[in-house]
Amino acid sequence: MTSFHHHLTVEIEEYTWPVDGQAVGNCMTWAKRKPEVLQQDLAGMAGYFPHWLLVGAAKEKPLTCPACQTPFVPLDGAMRCIKCRREKRVSSLLWLGHLPLPARPEPAFQKRLAALRKAGYGEVMARETTYLLAPLSVQYPSEWPNVEPAVRYARRWLQVMGLPHSSARHHLLDRGKACIFSWGQWRAMPIHALLQQRMVNHALSLFKIAAGQTPEQAFIGRIHHDAWQPEPAGDP
């Protein structure tokens, strides 16, 4: 079993810990039954999104240690505060991190960019392209990977982007949850593939809306297309 380490810097202290599969299994029974699935997710995230963290949560809300304000992570057989090692029972697990996405050149988007900067959201530059870092959480379902996970945008980030928290036109379900699969469309894939194959497109569509396009233009595809409607026939 390969060991994967996560890293977090709090103030000037750097914390590094091996993700403990047993601790994950104690929280989510699927990880106990299918350790190979967890291994695949950890490997994929370590390879493609190494700054993301696996943390404990109450439903979709990440939990932090009341004393240290740091997350609870799978460590030494339980979910523990990375700083003081206090143990906490959690009901769900989230991947937390930022998805880098290229900014749009339109003037309307530059206004949003300025607002994001002002609100403290990060960006990186690579080859003269600005990549915005969209804050996301991915919540494991109890029957992973048979059931799709919930991917959510940070609520405040949506506000700064001028986007609603829930809207059919924007493909956003309740509380910033991205609608990335239609009902029954989910086919099992690792978390990193989900971020690459579904979330990048979803977030870029939101960027297009922030750049002035209508949601219908921004979300290309026919997920919400009108049903086929021939003329009523009457008596044939």
Next chain:
Amino acid sequence: MTPNSLTDPHFARITPIVGRHLRRMKAAVVGLPLAEPLVKYLAASGVGHWALLDPTGQQTEQLRAYLLAQHGPALSLDLVACDRPEQLAASQPDLLISAGMLKTSLSLAREHRLPALLIAPPTLAHPCQAIAYFPGDKPPPLLDDAPGQLDAWGWITAAPLCASLGRAILLRQTDLYRPDLADMWQKGLRVLEIGPSDDPLNVRQPGPAPQSPATERTFRTPPGRRGRLLIAGLGSLGSIAATHLARHAAGFILADPDRVDAYNPVRQAYPLAQIGYSKATALKETLLALGADEVTALNLALTDEGEVSALLKRHQVTAALVVTGTAADFAIARALRRLDIPHLVGRCYPRARYWEAILVDGQRGPGLEAIRGFTTTGPAPPPTPEQIAAYSDAGALEAEPATLIESGWAATWLARLAAQILAPPALRERWFLDLLAAQQTCLVGGGAVQPTVAGPAYAISAPGQIRAWGRHNVRQSHPAKNAPAEIGSLAKAPPR
């Protein structure tokens, strides 16, 4: 409870689908008692005005008692028994339904210019044929009225589809018409052959040559009470399926934590008088009345795998129908698989436009966890209005609307499949054994055809068709435990 408080919620979950048009419409029926399920299905969609060819009036009174118990004053029931076919025509029905006696009914429809649904129920010699007749049509060729031995399961599973055709004829000039059937009828296609015995999952247009081989000799599982069946989840699937299985299992273990509410009787097996009762206890009464031998009611939710295992051993369960509609299906299925108990996991898709049944033959073949979430089942249909409304925090409904015709059809198939898993392998039917052997164990049925840009949703190209997906359609981008050995990337093999 006052009549008004019953009236309001009773049809609430079907109105988004069928509106209120059917409440004004009248249907005439020839061919009782065979046609009785059609009356029940259509009444559950709101058709309350009926003229029945029933010279003794006895069946009419039985139906009246059933419909009043199930729907109460919400249905505005107006049920008339007629002595002669001419009386039916004189009652000016919007639709004539005939199960058998086809020549008489066709003459009546032609003479009085009535739209008609002419049904030749399935026998051991021919599959069910349903013919939509519209005034002005040329007289269609009819199957012989000579009585054959009724194919009981064939009729149980075909009746809801026939009812959906009848409903579509009634609604054809409203905004709730069926586009797929309107298109078919516009092309002059009137006849559907439902569930030919060599391929009971199929629905097709009859060809010029007889498509079905002589099927009297096709092996059918003999009737009998076999094994002890667990039904987990007693809603619109579990409760209706249970009523069809009452005489097929030696014992039943019924498990559901819920109580019957005012929305349930319209499409579940609970009469109005059982509102407030625990579903398990209420269904136990119903099954015993239908002739079941031994029924255990458990008013609890099965969620913990260990507890389910203990329960399975304690009650000596030999087969299970798992239809909780929740993620608990997985825990229950894991316990069943560990104990090598054949089981069936079913669910309806939104609005019950489609249903899914995953067959697991104990520890042979793929289990639920290797199929659900891993199997590619063709293009998805457009979202329902409720799914779109669910985007809004305020818009989500408590439960999806559906009618007994759609969810009841799913339930009849789950019952038919459950009867097969109850039987030992030597008594199972050929088509069922073929599905297991090919590991095509994920069935998706659709009552209507919905085109999408990538082809018909779930590859269902005829109303009432069932597609069998499985080993060849499993995509492995994530390791599936207990997945079939030959899983590769998305295979090109078409569904059955």
